[in-house]
Amino acid sequence: MADENGFCLWFTGLSGSGKSTITTHLVKELRKRGSKLEVLDGDVVRENLSKGLGFSKEDRDTNIRRIAFVANLLSRNGVPVITAAISPYREIRDEARQMMGDRFVEAYVKASVETCEQRDVKGLYAKARSGEIKEFTGVSDPYEPPEDPELVIETERQSAEESAHQILAYLEERDLIPAAVAAA
């Protein structure tokens, strides 16, 4: 089963909400289980598919549509994909859902702007507040949370590792990934 069950785990959430950290945990665990996997994170995609695009609504939409195009190609051929871009606009995420149907698993990585700003791992919120970065999601640009995502990941209440386990449990239940190997 699982090897041929392509799906797209589509993270959405603010910068600093925990998308990348959770992804790192998931990759480690899924590799251990021998699952195929590709990760399309915001940086990889901007480098390889969207160089030259900025952060206007139009450019963000184009960027997200490209991620969806590639995620669809992979997942419909049985390759699991994790996308980890902010993907702030509901309409474009819903386009991706439309395209992938049952294979689309939306995971809302939930943390308030205040929390993300306190974490500010990459120092981006400081730059957004000072005006050095314009069009920063949550500060000077909108973020539209999903209305009915498959998963809500509360990163203010649990660790990244706990979040990864929440997601793995869901994917196992849906029979989308191989079960964990029991400890000997």
Place this chain on the structure above:
Amino acid sequence: MADENGFCLWFTGLSGSGKSTITTHLVKELRKRGSKLEVLDGDVVRENLSKGLGFSKEDRDTNIRRIAFVANLLSRNGVPVITAAISPYREIRDEARQMMGDRFVEAYVKASVETCEQRDVKGLYAKARSGEIKEFTGVSDPYEPPEDPELVIETERQSAEESAHQILAYLEERDLIPAAVAAA
């Protein structure tokens, strides 16, 4: 075997050389054999990954690099891919080869500009000659044939169907696709 043998059949050749027609034959045959398959042709990619790019050397290179990025993601996960863009520049094709290694099968679809211009299926050569289209490969823009491609497809000497069979025979021999089902 074959189902997990991802590869990238990378066509290169002038507009009108026969890339798309041969691809149509290949798709039909490979579907019949139950093989997975994705086709990234020039139009699909320009629509979904490269909208906004033009036909300068820089933009063409970016477009081809995106095709290679996606072809690599698919083929390294066991999904066969056919790319059918002109891909006029040797250097960028060689980058794709570098990226995909043994999975990269370059097929030079060979026909002279004169022949392609006589065919002129889409009426593009006429527009290129009149100046309506600038930067048209073979007319006002360079085409660099491969120096050592896996396959040379002589479309002035054989039909598209014969060309498809030449390619299928090669892929079978390399054990990259399932053999044809013998007629009962």
